[in-house]
Amino acid sequence: MLDKALEADILEILADNSSVLGVEIAEQLGNRYFEIWRTCHNSDKIYTTPFGHYYLRIDKKIEGLARLSPSILRDFLTYNRVSTLPNLEQANADAQKSRAEHVRISDEKRDIARQIIEETLSPDVLERTGILIAGDVCRNMAHLVPRPERSTGKLVRGSDIDLIFVIEGDAGLKAEIEERFLAAKAIYLQHPALREELDFVVNTLDHYREVSVFKGVSEMISCKAALEGQYIGGSKEILGQSTDILLRAQIPRKVIKLTEKAFSDRLRAMERLRKDPDVIGLPRESRLFYYSDEIWEFMLS
Secondary structure, eight states, rough: OOOHHHHHHHHHHHHHHSOOOOOHHHHTTSSSSHHHHHHHHSSSSSSEEEOOEEEEEEEETTTTSSEESSSSHHHHHHHHEEEEEGGHHHHHHHHHHHHHHHHHHHHHHHHHHHHHHHHHSSSSHTTEEEEEEEEHTTTTOOOOOOEOOOOTTOOOESSEEEEEEEEOOOHHHHHHHHHHHHHHOOOOOOOTTTTTEEEEEEEEEEHHHHHHTTOOHHHHHHHHHHHHHHHHHOOOOHHHHHHHHHTTTHHHHHHHHHHHHHHHHHHHHHHHHHHHHHGGHHHHHHHHHHHOOOOGGOOOO
């Protein structure tokens, strides 16, 4: 059943705006997230225009292990413009501008990552190390919304900078990279003018040979992150070797299959949630809808 009173409140907000983000509606109407989402998706007067990208997340708490990210709620709040039909064309234009802003922020984060790499690693180390950037940035979905860093609670500037270092197997090199980047992580987190969260992992080619069996959750996560990561610096030759390991193990095909399942499950869950508000009480639908403990995938190896 459509909440007519809530629909009227949303339409009042839209009367003064060509389009707004989902989060702007939630802020004005008391963060009634699920009710607002249902009303927007059940009303024949309200339209949503998405502009984000969807990607596979391996989730051990979901049957089948596959779900889409961002969650249904985060997608609505952050990556959708909401409008009425007369303003739909403008909403599309606004969505393109919003998308361009996420691309701009992602480019800025990539520049910061390159700066950190240049400041932290010597040319000799870079010759022996391939570096990928992962997370929101590699998908051009980075944001600058202040949020608390997990371990310290300090506010950081939106999306993390997530790096994957790939080396041939030198234990001394691994220790050096980890020591240097732990120091860089502390500096960029604590400096009031920087406030960037830097996360990283150092993996060897042997690591990818071991995890390419793609059976356990941590193995699947590590393979997928390396497959999707974007080149940001260092040796392309070493990254080519890690990619070849993943290709030989048919990891792209396996990831595509899981992604298709995640899309199908997402669409079914959205339809169930739209039709029956009680479904939000079910564990699977609740996890697909709300934010979850999305620790960056590539950190689990």
